[in-house]
Ligand SMILES: Cc1ncc(COP(=O)(O)OP(=O)(O)O)c(N)n1
């Protein structure tokens with residue numbers, strides 16, 4: 042059996058057929074196949090379309106739509122569902138009823154709805170009354186809506202011609218619902234020459250509104266980008282990607298398709314966006330806007346306190362490959378491991394006593410003596426006071442730590458990341474290294490909701506082949522080879538060394554794997 046025929050999670054698309062083959066069901070199935078899932082379809086309309094326009098929409102009868110959904114549910118249970126064109130309020134309610142019944146049976150299946158209301162050419166595709174049914178009946182059952190700015194105007198009932206209005210309209214559509222919104226910004230140039238998507242998720246204290254920014258790609262072949270984008274997200278959710286990661290990888294998939302999709306050979310109008318495989322190059326991925334950066338002002342995301350603490354371009358270590366990187370909780374361990382020839386170390390004290398400052402000062406002094414790359418976890422202010430080599434911070438620390446002070450003091454900075462979104466976010470700071478974890482389950486720290494696995498690690502590492510990268514979490518001698526093969530230049534471990542029967546042997550064996 043070839044690898045393309047091996048097990049693939051099932052994803053449904055409930056959408057319209059595009060006879061021109063550029064958008065709708067046709068784009069959805071190409072995308073799903075490209076990203077490793079098996080696509081099934083329930084067709085809502087047989088649109089008559091070519092690259093120049095949409096002469097007819099031809100909705101299917103309700104019974105025809107219902108019977109497709111039932112046939113699929115009887116045999117091909119989905120791991121995710123993408124919904125595209127729903128032509129009228131009756132179709133919206135039919136699909137909503139079907140989803141509600143599925144949920145009532147305990148099926149927790151992620152649903153992505155691309156509220157296709159207007160073809161890229163400007164032709165309305167859905168009846169006026171559909172918007173209300175979407176907001177009342179369907180949105181509460183979805184995990185993500187992916188309108189473009191024109192569709193956002195349609196759903197929010199207000200013009201969307203600026204970053205502020207996009208934020209206001211997004212909040213209005215989301216209301217009190219858990220459903221996230223990803224507004225694609227291809228129709229609106231907030232900053233000349235760039236496109237900016239807005240991802241709004243969470244609520245209350247944990248509301249997050251992130252801008253995903255990329256260079257605008259000029260091409261005639263841009264038909265079907267919305268369908269491709271939402272199908273890509275569904276395909277990734279079906280494979281267990283968290284929503285934020287699915288959104289940035291799908292963004293990169295579409296941008297790769299725009300970049301490599303060729304130049305206008307199909308039809309006399311807008312040709313289909315390319316479907317060009319997994320996005321392997323960083324240039325296709327969006328920049329995640331950081332609130333302290335100057336650019337954030339143009340996107341209504343700027344915050345003065347964040348700007349005061351903001352810094353980027355940290356001092357780089359003397360090598361991109363930091364080698365074996367033990368993370369230990371005492372000064373004793375630092376000295377013992379330095380004597381074994383370990384050069385990169387971290388002091389990670391999670392139960393500080395009254396002698397915390399003294400311990401850090403002593404560790405820094407040992408670090409100087411042995412010429413170590415010694416990172417202090419969490420306590421960046423004491424690390425500055427003690428003149429440490431570097432500090433290691435987690436994602437949450439980035440909101441509070443004074444990165445500017447760390448940089449001014451000349452300390453190196455390592456940042457933890459858990460997945461594609463956080464990797465892109467942390468990369469905005471250009472830290473001294475980026476750590477990716479947890480690769481495997483570990484007893485050292487509860488990382489169960491953030492496990493990456495070796496395949497994702499390899500995909501992330503491939504985006505930054507020349508950057509100092511560290512893998513962490515559950516890495517044992519047996520797994521070290523697989524981790525090293527991903528291309529990261531460093532492996533951080535706690536228990537593989539501090540819990541080993543013979544730590545000297547463990548150090549020698551792990552170093553041997555990394556140096557192979
Ligand atoms: C090399 C490396 N990577 C990740 C971590 C985790 O740091 P953080 O996210 O700050 O979590 P705690 O270690 O503070 O629990 C790390 N320490 N080192």
Ligand SMILES: Cc1ncsc1CCOP(=O)(O)O
Nearest residue numbers: 478483485514515534535536
């Ligand atoms: C601190 C930390 N951050 C992510 S996983 C982890 C623990 C790594 O410990 P171990 O190497 O014993 O799995």
Ligand SMILES: [Mg+2]
Nearest residue numbers: 418419434435
């Ligand atoms: Mg920490």
